[in-house]
Structures are given as structure tokens and as C-alpha cells.
Amino acid sequence: MKYFVKTPFWLRWMYPDYLWKMPDNEKVIYLTFDDGPHTYATPFVLETLAKYNAKATFFCIGKNVAEHQDIYNSILKEGHSVGNHTQNHLNGWHTSDEDYINNVQQATKWIDTTLFRPPYGRIKKFQAKVLMQQLNKDANTTPFKIVMWSVLSGDFDTAISGDKCFTNVKNNTDAGSIVVFHDSEKAFERLQIVLPKTLDYFHQQGFVFKAIPIL
Numbered sequence: 001m002k003y004f005v006k007t008p009f010w011l012r013w014m015y016p017d018y019l020w021k022m023p024d025n026e027k028v029i030y031l032t033f034d035d036g037p038h039t040y041a042t043p044f045v046l047e048t049l050a051k052y053n054a055k056a057t058f059f060c061i062g063k064n065v066a067e068h069q070d071i072y073n074s075i076l077k078e079g080h081s082v083g084n085h086t087q088n089h090l091n092g093w094h095t096s097d098e099d100y101i102n103n104v105q106q107a108t109k110w111i112d113t114t115l116f117r118p119p120y121g122r123i124k125k126f127q128a129k130v131l132m133q134q135l136n137k138d139a140n141t142t143p144f145k146i147v148m149w150s151v152l153s154g155d156f157d158t159a160i161s162g163d164k165c166f167t168n169v170k171n172n173t174d175a176g177s178i179v180v181f182h183d184s185e186k187a188f189e190r191l192q193i194v195l196p197k198t199l200d201y202f203h204q205q206g207f208v209f210k211a212i213p214i215l
Contacts, residue, residue, distance in 0.1 A: 001157050001159060003152060003154070003157075004152065005151060005152050005154060005168045005172055006150065006151055006152075006172040007020055007148065007149060007150055007151070015148075017128075017132060017146070018128075018146045018147070018148045019145055019146065019147045019148060019178070019212075020148050020149065020150060020178065021150045021176050021177060021178055022176040022177075022178060022212065023176055024174065024175040024176035025175070025176075026175060027175050027205075027206050027207045027208065028175060028176065028207065028208055028209070028210050029173060029175070029176075029177055029179060029202055029207050029208075029209050029210075030056075030057065030176070030177065030178045030179065030209070030210060030211070030212050031049075031054065031056040031057070031179050031181065031198075031209055032056060032057045032058070032059060032083075032117070032147070032149065032178060032179065032180055032181065032212070033045055033056060033057070033058045033059065033180075033181050033182065033183040034059045034085060034117065034119075034180060034181070034182050034183075034184075035059075035061055035064070035085065035089065035119075035182050035183065035184040035187075036058055036060055036061070036064060036068075036071070036182075036183035036184065037058070037060060037064050037065060037068040037071035037072050037075065037183070038064065038068070038071075038183050038184055038185060038188075039068065039071070040188070041182075041183040041184055041185065041187070041188045041191060042058075042068075042071050042074075042075070042183045043071065043074070044183075044188075044191070044192065045181075045183045045191070045195065046074060046075065046078055046080075048195050048196055048199065049078075049080075049199070049209070050078065051199070052199045052200075052203050052209065054199060054208075054209035055079055055080055055081075055209060055210050055211040056080050056081075056209065056211055057080065057081045057082070057083055057115065057147075057211045057212040058075050058080055058081070058082050058083070058183070059082070059083040059084070059085040059115070059117040059147070060072065060075075060082055060083070060084070060085055060107075060110075060111050061085050061086065061087065061088070061089050061107070062084075062085075062086065062087035062088070062106055062107030062109070062110045062111060063087055063088055065107075065110040065111055066110055072110075079211070080211050081113070081115065081211035081212055081213065081214050082111055082112075082113050082115070082214075083111070083113050083115035083116060083117050083147060083212075084104060084107050084108065084111045084113055084115065084116045084117075084144070085107070085116075085117055085118075085119060086100075086103045086104055086107055086118075086119055087103045087104070087106040087107040087110075088103055089119045090103050090119060091119060091120050091122050092118050092119075092122050092123035092124050092127050093122040093123075093124065094122075097124065097126050097127055097130070100123075100124075100127050101127060101130055101131070104116065104131060104144075113214050114142050114143070114144055114145055114214050114215045115144065115145055115147050115212060115214055115215075116131055116144040116145070116146050116147065117146070117147045117148070118146070121148060121149075123146070128146055131143070131144040131146065132144060132145075132146060142215075145215055147178065147212060148178070149178045149179065149180045150172075150173070150176075150177040150178045150179065151168070151169060151172045151173050151177050151178070151179045151180065152168070152179075152180050153165045153166075153168055153169050153179060153180060153181050153190075153194055153198075154168050154190075155181050155182055155187040155190040155191050155194055156182050156184075156186060156187050157190075158186070160190070161190065161193070162189065162190040162191070162192065162193025162194045162197075163193060163194075163197075165190050165193070165194035166193065166194045166197040166198060166201075169194065169198050170198070170201060173198075173202070175207075178212070179198075181194070181195060
């Protein structure tokens with residue numbers, strides 16, 4: 001499985017309208033979690049974050065929110081922010097523009113946010129343009145901010161260990177970094193290891209953890 005642990009500068013340069021990193025003038029890290037809510041991964045994340053008074057951003061799949069509204073409400077109640085991750089975790093490269101936009105719009109019924117992250121980071125330019133301008137003019141919706149990332153933990157990669165995921169994060173994260181984890185069944189084995197280690201290490205280095213604000 002090939003992927004960039006740290007987002008290369010040329011990719012940020014190619015897509016300057018996407019959010020790749022937050023301001024780095026303070027010792028703040030922005031942890032994000034994709035693909036939830038999940039029955040046991042998300043509660044684990046919430047419990048672990050609470051130990052460090054850490055806030056994060058959860059990019060949720062609409063169908064998962066529909067199935068686990070109680071967990072989704074816990075995310076909001078505990079002061080975290082949320083983002084739209086489509087209704088059915090669609091790959092924009094392999095989906096027609098109309099179907100993709102409609103799927104994002106379907107997720108807005110469950111997820112109230114102006115933040116959007118495309119599953120797999122794969123979205124066509126036209127799809128992004130529509131989302132960043134206005135999803136549905138008739139509904140007078142607010143344009144989305146497309147949120148990408150600075151660092152991939154790699155917790156989705158079944159070929160590596162949780163300790164390797166922590167090394168990925170430790171060696172590539174600095175002030176303003178947006179770091180990706182997954183509160184999913186597939187990632188949970190590695191997430192259990194990498195998340196506590198990440199929080200503990202950077203807490204000891206004087207960092208705090210904040211949610212990406214919903215504009």
C-alpha cells in the first residue's frame with residue numbers, strides 16, 4: 001500500500017484552496033478521525049481524548065451517524081467538531097459528479113457542518129468546486145471547506161503495527177499539523193496503540209489538541 005505519510009509540498013501547491021495545515025504560531029495539533037461513528041472505536045477515542053482534555057474533529061459517514069446517533073451526540077456533547085465524509089464513503093474519482101454531490105448532500109441531513117473531507121482524499125476538481133461554492137443554492141447552504149491533512153498515521157494499513165503508526169506521527173507532526181486517524185473496526189487494532197502514545201508524547205512536549213473550527 002503506497003501513500004504519503006507527510007503531505008508533500010507540491011500537492012499542497014496544486015490544491016491551494018484545500019485546508020492542509022492550520023496556523024503554526026502556537027503549539028497546537030489538530031487530530032482528526034475518519035469513518036465513524038463506530039460502536040467501540042469512537043467511545044475509545046472519546047475516552048482517551050478526555051484524559052488529556054483534548055479536542056478533535058470527527059469526519060463522519062452519514063449512514064454511520066444514522067445508525068449510531070447516540071455516539072454522534074456524544075461527540076458533539078464533549079465539545080469536538082464534526083465534518084461531512086459523504087453518506088456512503090464514496091471515492092470521488094470513481095463516482096459520477098451528480099451521484100457524489102447528491103451523496104454529500106444526503107449526509108447533510110445527519111451532519112451539520114461546513115467541513116468536508118473526501119474519503120481516500122479522492123475528489124474531482126468539479127466536485128470540489130461545487131462543494132466549495134455552494135452545495136444546494138435552493139437550500140441556501142453554506143459552502144464547504146475541504147479539509148485534507150498534513151500527516152497520515154497509517155492506522156488503516158494492516159501491514160504495519162501501531163508502534164509504526166506512532167513513529168509516523170511522531171516524526172512528521174509539528175505545530176499546526178492536521179493528523180488523520182480512523183475510528184473504524186479496520187483501524188482499531190493500531191488505533192489503540194498509536195492514539196494514547198501520540199497524546200502522551202505531544203502533551204509532554206507542551207502541545208495542546210484542538211478541533212478544527214466549523215466556519
